Amino acid sequence: MSFTLATWNINSVRLREPIVCKLMEEEAPDVLCLQECKSPVDKIPLESFKALGYHYMVARGQKGYNGVAILSKLPIEDVGDMDFASLGHARHVAARLKNGVTVHNFYVPAGGDKPDREVNEKFGQKLDYLTEMRDWFKEEQFEKSILVGDLNIAPREDDVWSHKQLLKIVSHTPVEVDHLQQVMEAGKWADVTRNDIPEGLLYSWWSYRAKDWDAADKGRRLDHIWATPDIKNAGHSSRILRAARGWEKPSDHAPVFATFDL
Template structure:
């Protein structure tokens, strides 16, 4: 089975449903994984996506916050959710394709503005969440699995516009990057995007605060595609659709693509 997958923090699926369908129309990915849907499942505009050919879906949602969804042209079944850091929030959903491949879609907590777990409960929750990811996948080593999502951490020096200037900024502090790499290593996950694009600056997020995000180009690679080691060799054609960040009323994230032949 050959399929192309996209992961995208959409920052409100109801507000930006038209952008999702435009991506579907232009690029035609077989599977679209969305984060930060900010909607109860019942209020996601399913009919719009079904009319675009995405007739299979699983999701978890809550009013105004978080939320994850997997939209697919291919048949899939709900494979449950994981609740890390005991947050009881809609931050993960899994789906299983007919060939047995499991897709995990994560939205890791952003962590607030202060990188100190003692004074910032949101940062503590983020670290606890990633620690629970590590523990879970160390105990349940993934096979025939793909993990995608907004992991809210840019792990490599070339995943940010300035490694030195962002060392004390949430999303690139050493405690976060080390925790994410430990979680990835615990499951044996392969960073598919960097497998395919090993060198150079690479971003998937640009702040709304920048008056000219494109010219300033102060980005970070917060959105990821990982694969379990048994299928990582079947992944390729990775790309980040930077131009989508420039669409009208966009998300501050750009979609990340990869193709699998498994």
């Protein structure tokens, strides 16, 4: 069985319903994981997505904030969610495909503006969230699993437009990168995107603050696709659909894709 999976922080699934449909029509991933849906589950425009072949959805929602959804052309089963750091936020949901693969969809807290938990509660929440992710993966030791989502960290020097200038900027600070590395190591996760594209600058997010984001190209790779060791070699054809950042009323994130042969 071969299937293509995409992950995309959509920044309001209702506001951006037209470009979600555009992605479904033009790219047609078998599984589409969305973050920051900003919608109760019953308000997600599922009928529009069903009309394009996405008959299955597993989601957790909140009014106006957070929210994660897994939309699929393939049958999926809801296998739960976790509330790391006890934030009460809809930031994780998991679904299992018929072939036994479990997809974990995450929206890790952004962490606010200052990388100091003493003055910025949100940064502390982010680190605590990652710590609890680490502990869960260490305890559970998942198999046949894929982790996707907006992890809000660009870990490598070539995952940001300027490593030196962003070292003290939330999303690329050493403490965040270290926490993310611990999460990866605890679950023995492999970075599918970087296994496929090992060299070169690679971004999935460009700030709304840049009027000409494309020319300025001050991006960061905040969105990720990982896999457990038993299926990491099944992942291939990774890509980031940069063009979607320029669509009408875009998200500030671009979709990330990978195909798995299982």
